Amino acid sequence: MNEAKKEMSASKLVQIGPKPEGTQKRFWRSLDEFEGAPAYQKGLKYEYPEGRVPKALTGGGGLTRRDILKLMGASAGLAGATACTKLPTEKIVPYVRQPEEFVPGIPVFFATAMPFMGVGSGMLVESHLGRPTKVEGNPGHPSSLGSMNLFGQASVLTLYDPDRSQVPSHFGRVATWEEFIAELGDHLADERSTGGTGLRILTGTISSPTLADQIQGLLKDFPRAIWHQYEPCGRDSVREGSRLAFGQYTNSVYHLEKADVILSLDSDFMFAEPGSVRYARDFASRRRMPDPGARTNRLYVAESGPSITGSLADHRLQVRSCDVEALARAIAAAVGVAGAGSSNPPAGVPADWINAVANDLKAHRGASLVVTGDIQPPAVHAVVHAMNEALGSADQTVTYTVPVEANATDETKSLKELVAAMDSGSVRTLIVMGVNPVYSAPADVPFLAAMQKVNFRVHLGIFHDETAAQCQWHIPEAHYLEAWGDVRGHDGTVSVVQPLISPLYGGKSMLEMVAILRGQTYASGHDMVRDYWQNQATAAHLPVAGNFEDFWETSLNNGTIAGTAYPARAGGAKAGAIPAAGSPAPEGMELVLRPSPSVWDGSWASNAWLQELPQPFSKLTWDNALLVNPANATQLGVKQADIVKVRVDGREIAAPVFVLPGQAANSLTLHLGYGRTVGAGSGTNVGANAYEIRTSEVPWIITGVSVVKTSETHHLVTTQNSHLIEQQGRYVDDEESEQAFDRQVVRVGTIEDFRRNPDFAQDPPEMSTRAPSLYPDYYDYRKGYQWGMSIDLNTCIGCNACVVACYAENNIAVVGKDEVDNGRDMQWIRVDTYYRGDINDPEMYNEPVTCMHCENAPCEYVCPVGATMHDDEGLNLMIYNRCVGTRYCSNNCPYKVRRFNFKLYSDWTTPSLFPLRNPDVTVRSRGVMEKCTYCVQRIRETEIIAEREERTINDGEILTACQQTCPTKAIVFGDINDLNSDVRKLKAQTRQFGLLRELNTRPRTTYLARLRNPNPEIKG
């Protein structure tokens, strides 16, 4: 026994020693002690009491049978005696010092930002006792305005993803950070001697000022080292287009709230670009239409496949992506852009469409906007810049700034240079950070082969992915919620990325990694960011009021650094800069690669929430597929789920067919991001890897592809849209959509209809909304808070952000592909899609559906145990504890919004997922029904706060998770008894209608009808 232990036991014995003088209560540990037996007293002095020395120490013969019996007797007595003994008083102190604002049960919000494609969107992250559980947008951040897209919402799951890489590994074996430092040190020492000739760094697009500063510092340390950037779904053509137009890389910032007429040329600006969340809000601000007289905007979209932006188009032109250039030039010529080249429109585009669009744009000079997408070639971007200039929109609806990227560059070229250098053997040390080029490099860039010639390869990443598997060293990267950093928003505004939790697996951020490369082994991310901004502040680059400490705290608190938005710089796109039109796009089939609306470029493939998300329009889950126009499918003789091979230039890819209305003729779409093979968790081996057919020359729009049918099929799983009606081998209709419009599930009118008859969306008078009911009203719904929701179909873009937000807020389980196929997906809110018109060129409508909280709810009266009940605030409650799982409520729900735990879907065994869960929401077990609760936990929390403060709840104080994240604010929740509440006002609009009101369900969730604003010049 060591000294410390002896002391401890001695002091204990003093404390509880025998016969304390004059005390009534005595504490004792054995009968001998109680009796004060001399042997016991003696024993206190020795390590082993006499007679109890282990046999091994006495050389045998220590204990006799009698001793054993005595001991047994004593222990038996002791065992009985303990029951009536009070144990010594011990104090347990929970916190030595309780951290400020750290109250168990009350979440704390921290401002931070998530880099996505290198650009940040500000967020507020909810933290429960140090565990981030939910991401919200930061209302003060210009790229967010309080909303968040699905990737931001899903990022908390990535933080806790059980498939994250958890330890540094060396050739796939567990290693230590110190070993890595040591080995890296050797290699860097070599590099230092040559100025870093053999050192290359590869990252994604970086906008972080501090990280860029660190990397520049590194490049100073190693003057001949090179920093490469490659983002698989990057914006090379946007940059190149701006360089053509302006002579230098320029960042465009749109101001959609000012635009009356918008022309989108294959751009999904409301979903797939930096600033999309903001753009969607600005766009929607012109579509709220509180009354028929309100001014709205008009959106023209020309695109090859249905996009989120396209679904809101007033005129949507289906055109091959490769024809967009000709279309752009034709429109440009029509609006008077000199040098636009040929004005011949692509085949199949009616001339009057082009003229009508051009006239409309010209008629709204200065209030029109033309945008084009990341996948369009630079020439189209140059044309678009010239058009905006010609239309007087430059500096009005679009402003220009310096690039948001810290080091804007041609990334594809950068990657090719790196590969060439590696191939030539001149690269000795390669540090790959935050990207996965082995998976995502174009097929004609032999990254893997070249990389294997590099002597020392290091990969820093959140997952042990394809690239990690090919590197000697893999270091787990810190998630953005675990590390310090900073990032710029779409307009240049800088947010400090604050960690909410210390790295779960000891991961390192890129910033820390660069510091290590610079030899600053123990530099902390926090100090680097803070020091950088302190330098900036003192260098008077910032309007610093007061001292730096105040500035820093304000910046952290607000989530943005004031004054960092880039000022607009003069536009002046040169029309003459438009490259001459090349030969027209070849006839025949094109293949368009696009980032997946669920897993983007594949970096989100491990995220089960995103994998299970029904993709917009197709409603596919857990797969990607070759999206084919119905007429093309007939022509090719392929059916849903047939595997086909797409061939071009000797490369081919096999993928299953998905027949999708809204897809342009002769245009196939395949989403990137699938077919991951290593380290993508549940997303491993899901779908087809479209990178295999992608080249650096034609990264997006591949023309002249041939499609070869195979005899195989693949099991595709969707949550909707499997009812295309086939007649004589032709797809003629979509039964679901046909029925939906017959049943007036979606109500649509034109602005003209609306102005002529503001009540066009109302139910006919004979369909009374308050027909008598057999049962009495149990509550007086005219009193107190009465919760209700309004969903505006005129602004819903169907982006799925609400669905993912609901996952995070309500601990919704993921069920997997097979169970989705069985019809057992658990999402509480779904976005329904319906088509109207020609199946080959339809209008598309999104309709989010969630629990309607019917006042006269069909689910309630059929439950045999009263597990679903109404409360006096009009909420349809679900009492999980009481549910026995007869599923009658779901059968009787006309909206089919209830979800049942047919098996044990919630993960009760993976420890890393436990901290993810929202502690305010029950994690459901098997056999229980569940459904949207209007985020009752948020309602109750606010009610308690308001009650404590003796006040009523203000409008907007309670936001449901779907409402809070909705980029367009299409979802509004509140008290319908409050005359001034937004929801009350929305429900008073004449566009309001309730789903299936004729069933006398009296739904609390109602919709605002969709409006279309067609150009009368365009027929059909």
Place this chain on the structure above:
Amino acid sequence: MDPAENDKLTSTAVVETDEVLAPGHTYRSVSDRVSDMVLTWPVGYRWAAGLALALGLLFVLNVALGWVFTIGVGVWGINIPVGWGFAITNFVWWIGIGHAGTLISAFLLLMRQKWRTSINRFAEAMTIFAVACAGLFPLAHMGRPWLFYWMLPYPDTMGVWPQFRSPLVWDVFAVSTYLTVSLLFWYTGLLPDLATLRDRAKKRVTKMIYGIIALGWRGSAEHWSRYETCSLLLAGLSTPLVVSVHTVVSFDFTIAVIPGWHSTIFPPYFVAGAIYSGFAMVLTLAIPLRKYYHLEDFITMKHLDFMGKVMLATGLVVAYSYIMEAFMAFYSGNPYDRYMMMNRMTGPYAKVFWTLIFCNLIGPQVLWISKIRRNPWFLFAISLVVQTGMWLERFVIIVTSLHRDFLPSSWGMFYPTRWDWMTFLGTLGLFFTLFYLFIRFMPMIAIHELRDLVHKTEHEKAPAH
């Protein structure tokens, strides 16, 4: 009657007759014939083989339910929107089958129909076993079956009660009442026969067993008088139950808002359907029984003929309901009902629907022909067709109504899994296991009522004593 003639009557010669009882039977001959079936050992190989098969299916049921209880109802093919699949189909089907027994014993007793005598006992047994099979499904289909007792109004410390507006709660009462009354009625009727068996048994153990369960029946006049009163009272109690149980079961559907469920025609339609399938089951059981146990002189052509007629009549009510349901769907102008009807007839389950129409509507029309009603094997085949049809009817009502309801976005399909099939076939095992044990250990025909019938037919023949 001389002993030789008696031997002839107790022999196994086929005597087809048009009476409700073959002529020439005496009190002794009927008692011998019925009690011998129970008291004769060893058992026949056919019985043993049948029981073995039934036990095999019962084992399948155990496996299936074990898996359902372990993993959850997710092992079945049900989903959202089709929350009920095979389980409720089977429940309604079995409950329907369970209607014939009580109808025969109670309703026909009150109607003083003599022909019920030789079929009522096993029909009642069939009822009880069918209700037992039916009762399994509501339990097994629950998400958390261990909490089944929450459906009952028991004194809970938290003061929670079942939700009495729910038809599922009504079901619990209706079915449990029905089971209780049927069981009492059946057991009361068994008492005199159990005493007969006690008296005729040769082995002491057998005597004791039957003696105990005969509850001390001595056949005194007082016993008989109380027995008659009790029977009449129970018959009076059971008769409304025949109508009420399936009415309440039909409420499970009519109360809902779902097109295809929400219909006022369901209660009579369900009751008629239940009797239809119940009589089909009685025939399915009676025809092989009379063949293998040579009961042609007890279960006579007249019985088969009457049962065929009942099937025809109830089948016509069912047919009328089908037609009316379709007519109302179109006449009402309700787009959801119209679509539901069109979807049944032309949608993905159209084949099931048309098979059902053939089985329940078209096929049984041959029962108009008297020769067919008197051809046991033909009748047997029709009874199987009708039972299949009635099962499909419930499947169509449940699944085709749910799979495409109001919002097209939530449409889905139901495909049964192997566990669905195993649970269904397994209950057949349970039913036949119980039935095989019953025909071996209980008098499958009411001996005392047969004696009574002998008495009455003799009086009819020789009114002038």
